[in-house]
Amino acid sequence: MRITFLVILLSLSFSHVAYADEALQRVKIADPFIDLHAGxxxxxxxxxxxxxxxxxxxxxxxxxxxxxxxxxxxxxxxSVDQMEKTLTPAGENVEFSRSTEEDFEQRDWEVGLLGGDFGGATMFTVYGARYINRGLAAELGYAEAIGSASSSQLIKLGLFMQPFVDWRVSPYLYLGTGVINVKPNATIVIPENKDNQFSNVGIGIRGYISRKTIARLEYGDYVLFSADQDTDKNLSIKEWKLGIAVFF
Amino acid sequence: MEIRYSRFLLKITTLTLILTGQAAWSETPSLDQIQEVEAVIQPEVARVEFDESKIDVGDFEIVPAVGILSIEDFSSNVVINTKFNYHMSEDVFIGFELGRSKGGKSTFEVMVPGSNFLSDEQRVLTYYLFNIGYNMLPGEAYLTDKVTYNNALYLTGGMGSVEFAGDTRLAVTVGVGYRLMMFNLSSLYVEMRDHTFNLDVTGVSKLTNNFEMTLGYSFYF
Structure with a gap:
């Protein structure tokens, strides 16, 4: 029984090796030499x-x-740079895909993370954006703001427009709406959860750093509809945030 | 007579040699024939085209880990966390992390029976963090004279939120970790970090240091 098991295990491991060898891509060195690093x-x-x-x-x-x-x-x-000085089995130059500024301009998706200040509270935002065309994108985001008296959760949907699509660092306008849930801290006397709708305008800049990375800085103004508990008036909250994103 | 006989034999031999030689010559294939024959023989090894998409890329990584978290005033307990890392370059990686642990009883609660600061639900600690890591000391570990693994000592820092004692708090985390790249598609992790956040369970808000040590095993994809 044990032998059977061993045989199965061995054959499995060998079949894996055989498969792995078969799937490997092979190149021929065309440069005088190529360095092999230990890591x-x-x-x-x-x-x-x-x-x-x-x-x-x-x-x-x-x-x-x-x-x-x-x-x-x-x-x-x-390194990929050195590896590009090799030939394929057919004798053509090997090229490896790498993200360039051109890919940045042609990007379809963007996923990012921002941190900053939301009316005195520390806030984090995670977002995903889909580009409709090079100058216009739809964005879905989730944010959490943690303050000394309360913490808030926001779900927001928005559009951003960037007029200068060819610029490496380019300004943009943001327009969004969503729902905010404000939860007072447990030690505060009024433990009342509140949902409010809000609208949000923002202005920011977005720049290509390297490879797949983008930096983003934004200043925004939120209007929370009928959020003031005493007067039922709208509340305005200022926000700034800075972060990085990855594009695909 | 004898000479004539041997001459005759010599003539026959020469003739045979010439004839067979000619035959042999005529049997040698022409260049066209060679090419025809070679075309018939199929190469045993098929020419493999280079396809970059067939190369395994491992820039994303998932790291489940288990360890101990010491919650200040609320004893030490098992912590489970999972990181999702993206390696931006050979030096820098960024990631998102979720973790969960549970606080025990504070000294005050143990000393004064019946005094419970927190409900069971409030003792559950959950956190999420956005991390950035820097591979400060990349190197090699020699397990035996033939087995060598790459490794790295990295610095990690993060910000996020901790939910404990019924409240959400801002957490700032710093630490150091060790990564041993044991296989092509997985690594072993040991990490030591300090999560700092404010706690006001006792009525006074104070900054707490909560040390965590975890052992993780990662998978690249």
Missing amino acids: PGDGYPIFHVIVRGDYLDIILRRTSWLKVQTEKGLQGWV
Whole structure:
């Protein structure tokens, strides 16, 4: 029984190896030589050099580093920049996809995280945006503001418009609406949960940093409808926030 | 006579040699024929085209972890958390994290029987954090003379919210972690952090330091 189990285990592990080898992509070195680093980073030492004409199998990619295996089974890491000086089995130049400013301009989705101040309370916002065209996007966000007397949760839906689509750092206008739930802290005497609708206008700038990363800074004004408990009037809250986003 | 006989034999041999030689020559295939034959032989190894999309990319990572969280005044308990990390470069990663633990009884509650500051529900501590990490000391760990793993000592900081004792509070977290990249698609994590947030359970708001130590195992995708 134990032997059967061992055999199954062994065959499984071998079949996995066979499968893995089959799936690996192979390139031929066209540069005089390529450095093999001990790890995925410039700080790792170069422990081996592969010369022109040798083949490399690519095991995986992590950020801008590729884990490769030589024909003799030696494993190491090569930067994407160096790896582009290799040839495919068909003799063409190898190209690896990397995010560029052009991809930033053509982006379809954006997911980001912002932190800042919401009327004196510390706030975090997570959002996802879908670009309708290069200058217009719809955004869905969730925010939480934690203050000394109360904490609030916001769900918001909005549109932002950026008139200068070709700029690396570009200003935008934001227009949104949503619902805010204000919950007073347990030690405060009036424990009343309140839902209010709000509208939100904002102005900000968004800039491409590198690879898939965007920085975003925004100043906004919220109007909470009939939120003032005594007079039932609208409340205005100022907000600023700063954060980063990743685009796809 | 003898000489004539041997001459005759020599002639026959020469003739045979020439004839067979010619035959052998005529059997040698022309260049066209060679190419035809080679085309018939199918190469055993199919030419593999390069396809970048077939390379495994592991820039995203999920890290479930378990450990101990010491909640100031409310004893230490098991904490479970899960991080979702995105590695922006070989040096920097960002992530979102959810965690859960439970506070015990404070010294006051133990000393004075029947005095309960918090209900069971309020003792549950949950947090979420937005983290940023920096791989400060990347290196290698030599397990044996043949087995070497990459590793990194990283600094981590985060901000987020903690819900405990019926309230949501702002949490600021700093710490240090160790990552051992044991396999292509998974790593082992040990992390030590301090979550700081204000607690006003006793009536006076004070800043608390809540130390956490976790062991995690990650999967890249």
